[in-house]
Amino acid sequence: MLELSTPVQYVKGVGPRIGEVLAAKGIHTVGDLLHYLPFRYEDRLNPRGISELRPGEMATVVGEVRNSGLFRTRKMPIFQLTVGQGRARLRCLFFNATYLQDKFTPGQMIALYGKVEEDERSRELQIIQPQFEILGDPTDSGENGAEKKAAESLEIGRIVPIYEAIGRLTPRWFRKAIRTALDNLTPDLPDPIPAAVRAHLGLISPRAALWNVHWPEPGESFEALQSSRTPAHIRMIFDELFFVELGLELKRRQQKAQTGIAFGLDDRVRAAIKKILPFHPTAAQKRVLKEIAADMEKPYPMRRLLQGDVGSGKTIVGFEAAIIAIENGCQVALMAPTEILAQQHYFSARRILENAGYRIVLLTGSLEADRKREVRRHIAQGNAQLVIGTHALLEEKVEFAKLGLVIVDEQHRFGVLQRLKLMRKSGDVEETSRATLGGTGEGARPHTDARPHINSAPHIVTSTPAEPDVLVMTATPIPRTLALTLYGDLDLSVLDEMPPGRTPIVTRCGSDDESPKVWEFVRKQVTAGHQVYVVYPVIAENEESELKAAIKMYRELSGKIFADLKVGLLHGRLDAELKEQVMRMFQRGELQILVATTVIEVGVDVPNATVMVIEHAERFGLAQLHQLRGRIGRGAAKSYCILMTGGKVSEEGQRRLDAMVQTNDGFKIAELDLELRGPGEFFGTRQAGTPSFRVANIIRDAQLLEAAKHEAAAVIAGPNAEISAEEISRALVHMRARWQHTYGLVEVG
Ligand code: ADP
Ligand code: MG
Secondary structure (H helix, E strand, C coil): CCCCCHHHHHHHCCCHHHHHHHHHHHCCCCHHHHHHCCEEEECCCCCHHHHHCCCCEEEEEEEEEEEEEEECCCCCEEEEEEEEEEEEEEEEECCCCCCHHHCCCCEEEEEEEEEEEEEECCCEEEEECCCEEECCCCCCCCCCCCHHHHHHHHCCCEEEEEEEEEEEHHHHHHHHHHHHHHHHCCCCCCCCCCCCHHHHCCCHHHHHHHHHHCCCCCCCCCCHHHHHCCCCHHHHHHHHHHHHHHHHHHHHHHHHHHCCCCCCCCHHHHHHHHCCCCCCCCCHHHHHHHHHHHHHCCCCCCEEEEECCCCCCCCHHHHHHHHHHHHHHEEEEECCCCCCHHHHHHHHHHHHHHCCCCCEECCCCCCCHHHHHHHHHHHHHHHCCCCCCCCEHHHEEEECEEEEEECCCCCCCCCCCHHHHHCCCCCCCCCHHHCCCCCCCCCCCCCCCCCCCCCCCCCCCCCCCCCCEEEECCCCCCCHHHHHHHHHEEEEEEECCCCCCCCCCCEEEEEEEHHHHHHHHHHEEEEEEECCEEEEECCCCCCCCHHHHHHHHHHHHHHHCCCCCEEEEECCCHHHHHHHHHHHHHHHCCCCEEEEEEECCCCCCCEEEEEECCCHHHCCCHHHHHHHHHHCCCCCCCCEEEEEEEECCCCCHHHHHHHHHHCCHHEEEHHHHHHHHHHHCCCEEEEEEEECCCCCCCCCCCCHHHHHHHHHHHHCCCCCCCCCCHHHHHHHHHHHHHHHHCCCCCCCC
């Protein structure tokens, strides 16, 4: 008998070699294999008779190979395959498909799936480039008739699951392996979801779900199958979401149970805040500060996410929170994702806070060793009140005298699972390493992605064993309900109002041959006293060729087109000091035009910059374009974003550009981005190679996600008339195992 936890290699027909192939795709156990769901289904219960096919429909046809061959046209080789049922015949064409030459032999049974079309000349029906699967070979089957029959019954005469192939493991291979696993699966599959929760959602048993999701019962709605809405799908999706939410809820509870610092917020502190404000805060800023302040007053640590579109004014809110902590005698750490941003925060902090007498230091990875040591000493001795830095702050151990608040800026690229991963380093670190901010603790993996803990708890020590408050600021516009559910462990504040006096940015699209006109426009703006960004797509800063192109562009602009103006260059490879110098010059207006790569994507704030020209705009993602554009339109003067395209633009690329021209609204852009890229990419779960949800899709399954959060909260709240203590502890045990196994996360709780 197989258990869900049995290594997958013990499934008959798998073995160690294939086991390795599967492991590379995250399939280690029988349970993992059974969670490898079909991406679609074919109705081979009622495969279509060739004679009844209609042009335009998607159809599955099961038939016999009659003949096949390659013929060459002037344009390309075309492979033609004829499939028959009795006397009826259907032609299939595959373009450029020389590789199919020796694939078929007459008499083979084959299943085809594709769109039926009518050939314009002959009026005959055909399917172009169908998906196909060879079901049975007349030559190689002989010896075991019974086995062949059984195999056939998995392939024909039913609704058949279609799996994504992994290397040489075909959909057919998966059908066999999964079927074998199901046939040998232990009958004893306890249900870790409490009975009351099951009842609320009408969930079927795990066993029935596993069977039916792979081998649907005859009569199952085909539409429900294709849209993952059968009872089996719902059970599996809910199951996955429920245990993620359960972990998040538990996390949240534990945070509330920890000792934090109850900051005092009296008139003196209020006055201190008022004193530094350079402008009247917006109503949204006021509301959000209130939410933050209320958290900070509480005796448990704050874990709050502040979400606000680019330019909504998050920085000042962060500074206000910092003052509350500092006025209470605590230190504050403000972390930014790049050095440039850290430097910028440092400059604005000095501008805004230093007059009021606050002591601010900048600590970045690139400081000279001597200076670093000195800064660290200031921090350790408690002289430095506000410490601004990059993640180097976390990567290298920094000792604080009394750290009370950590602000993490611009976490707009975080996927939920990445966040979950990062938690491993936070609340889970042993007591012993609490003395430092970011000491990763024993056994924690080294940072590979240079991101800070989001949730996290840089640990303080010293006299108080209290956890510092954490405020995370992000520009990712996630719809509120979704954000609440995804960031179940964080409280959420939203800045949904732009500071006054902004005129909407005008966005235009143009191609390279219009560049003379564009440069003329740039010159006009500069003459009027404004500043301009010219952004060049060096998306990965290690791309040599892209970087060269950007530098060439800079030479052309600074040496020829704008030889009489002051043009600067900023890219990720410049050393930190130079970067800082360039940025500072631009900030002070000593440079009129800044040619830059995407290093300026986040956070850079120069209100006098009114034009952004983005070269090869088609190469950028939508979210990135929006972030870039957020660098302008920060002052009262009208701003312009000009999207230049070079060469051919794909259809999707064009949709991105159109979206940019049409709207400035981060939420709308995010929605479109989601649509164009799919949730995996959007939430960054894929890019970083972190696991994404196995069966759930947080967009498609948003409602189930809400239900899961709701039910999880009820379970965590403790036993009641519906749910027993035993059920809760069973669910928690299962949750921990799941987090550990599936997401590679250390246990929660
Ligand atoms: P983001 O949310 O993108 O980090 P910033 O905090 O950088 O935005 O703020 C964007 C710009 O708006 C800055 O120049 C800032 O000084 C200005 N700003 C923020 N709040 C206000 C306000 N209430 N009134 C006027 N200007 C503001
Ligand atoms: Mg910002």
